[in-house]
Amino acid sequence: MTSKHPYRSFTALFLTTLLMLVAQGSLSTYLGLSLAQQQVDSVWIGALMSCYYLGLVLGSKLGHKVIARVGHIRAFVASAAIVSACAMTHVLTSQLEIWLVMRVIVGMGMMCQYMVLESWLNEQTESSQRGTVFAFYMITSYLGMIGGQLMLSQFPDLGIAPLLIISMCYSLCIVPIALTTRIHPAPLQPAPLKIFVFWKQVPQSLTAITVAGLMAGSFYGLAPAYAASKGMPTEEVTLFMSVTILAGLLAQWPMGKISDRIPRSRILRFNAAALTILTLLISILPLTGIMLLIATFCYGVLAFTLYPIASAFANQNVEQNDRVALSATVLLTFGLGACFGPLLASTLMQLIGPSMLYAFISCCAFTLFLRLLRVNYTQKQVKRMMDEQQNAQFKMGSGDLVSSPLAAALDPRVDEDTVAAQMLDEDFVATRQQVPAGYDEDIEQLTPDDGFDAPSAADSDTETQRPSD
Incomplete structure (x- = not known):
């Protein structure tokens, strides 16, 4: 106790x-x-x-x-x-x-x-x-x-x-x-691994965790070499790294509070878009001194909050008994991303120059942004198609039995031909199977002025972010 x-x-x-x-x-x-x-x-x-x-x-x-x-x-x-x-x-x-x-x-x-x-x-x-x-x-x-x-x-x-x-x-x-x-x-x-199951169930979360691994591995491994290439002595390099890590520390609590009020999928898209622009500017502009420290502080705020938000987003969309398996999958996904990130970034730095570190991170963030938009749009369309096809039929009371077309056969008000048509409606069945048990998006309740996300559901136990080296 x-x-x-x-x-x-x-x-x-x-x-x-x-x-x-x-x-x-x-x-x-x-x-x-x-x-x-x-x-x-x-x-x-x-x-x-x-x-x-x-x-x-x-x-x-x-x-x-x-x-x-x-x-x-x-x-x-x-x-x-x-x-x-x-x-x-x-x-x-x-x-x-x-x-x-x-x-x-x-x-x-x-x-x-x-x-x-x-x-x-x-x-x-x-x-x-x-x-x-x-x-x-x-x-x-x-x-x-x-x-x-x-x-x-x-x-x-x-x-x-x-x-x-x-x-x-x-x-x-x-x-x-x-x-x-x-x-x-x-x-x-x-802890069992269900990689493919979770990739179908929470694609946005695991994509963000993979990209977070690519960024973390590249930054921790190559940022000291990048800073040294700009002529910074050891004291300034360590200050550069400390400011970035401190930004990640300071951002954890406020970003966690924000993610309790704003849908996490929307925060992930914002972080990805902001990281794309910020890291592209760092790779292009000749930043030095205080301007470079400000830029790397902003990078720490955005990049080091990707993992905890994505992990919390994944946990909110799976059942309690699946969270141990999800934890193992999240750690493996992050680790694999962090393995490949430094290799790809260092190759680009060797071929083109040190600035390619942030150009590579910018490409990763932009890819994440596009992927999140695509998955979000696809899930929203599938949900809408299901609602339209269900609304085309009559509405019965709530309960698990109602979700089955066979339940209609018990209602004397329903024509038997209608029941048979619904049971043989292959498009309806195929569409229904595309939507996972837990949507990887807060779209259960759409408000008139919010086309993509609804208010976040109650927060579940979140995953602990392990500091990367």
Whole structure:
């Protein structure tokens, strides 16, 4: 049972999260800056980030098995030790092929650590306090990432000192969770994957999550190299990254409140359109100094809220017993997007120039906008066709039986030929099958002045946004 101040009950877990994210938030920035100073091709930098997210995807399956076998604390300790050793490997060798392997292992270890922390919080938090606990968890995560950037700013020449601190943080994050007096949580249960089922049921949400993964992987992996290419020293690069992450942190609460009042599909379309214009301007205009910081702050507000809004939108359109499977599908979808994003963006940067990072993100956002418009329009048309065909027939009382054409046969007022015609109406049946059980759009109740969206339904439990590295 959690206390009146639930965040105090999980002090050990939050401290562990802070130390872990200080290390993880600075490691990818360090690697990107280090390779940029050595004038290594940007393709290698993108490949390093892709390997990290590949490790996250692979670690989702491995983490379940490890935690189920040895328990949460032992799984976390083992993962943290492996990740710490991988960070120190970058001191021992500069061979990029080995670095790629280390990034995959780091991703797998980090996924296991995330699963331990989040499943622990989920299990031992009361429903009435879950929002507060996870809000504090997200704040701690973002503060850790910002702290990692600020730590790097103290070492403008990089060297091995930052890697030593990163390894120390990975090691020290074991201490709070190993000494906690909280009850050990129950083993995790494997979450089934229903990728194709959910892609049909919530296409807008999963499309937005895929694009959010493409953007997040590209930004975290290649933004330090982009900033360095503009002649920014290490201190300014870390400031550039910190401002973007801080924007994402500050935007979570107000954007969540807005999404409770405005249909989430409409917010996703607005974010996609605004990101298209903003990132295109960043790639074209020679922004520097305060103007670049303002631009990247706006980018953080728009880009880092895509995932939580899309995740909440998906959860509002599925049944409660499908949400575990949906969670696994969402994480896999985001991870796959984050795997391919850095590879594609780094290839364009290598061929054309550093500005192609934001040009690539602009193309992703524009594609998302078009996809959301298309799906929204298609669903609205299908819903309208169903209403028209149903209204062409008579209306009976409410109830599950009424939804079947066979129910009409029980009504003596209805002609038998009409019943037979409706049962054999292939167009009606085919149209009905196109609409999923839970519409991926708030179109159940249309107002006269709102052609696409209706007021948002009651909010359901939302998915926790995991900070990307």
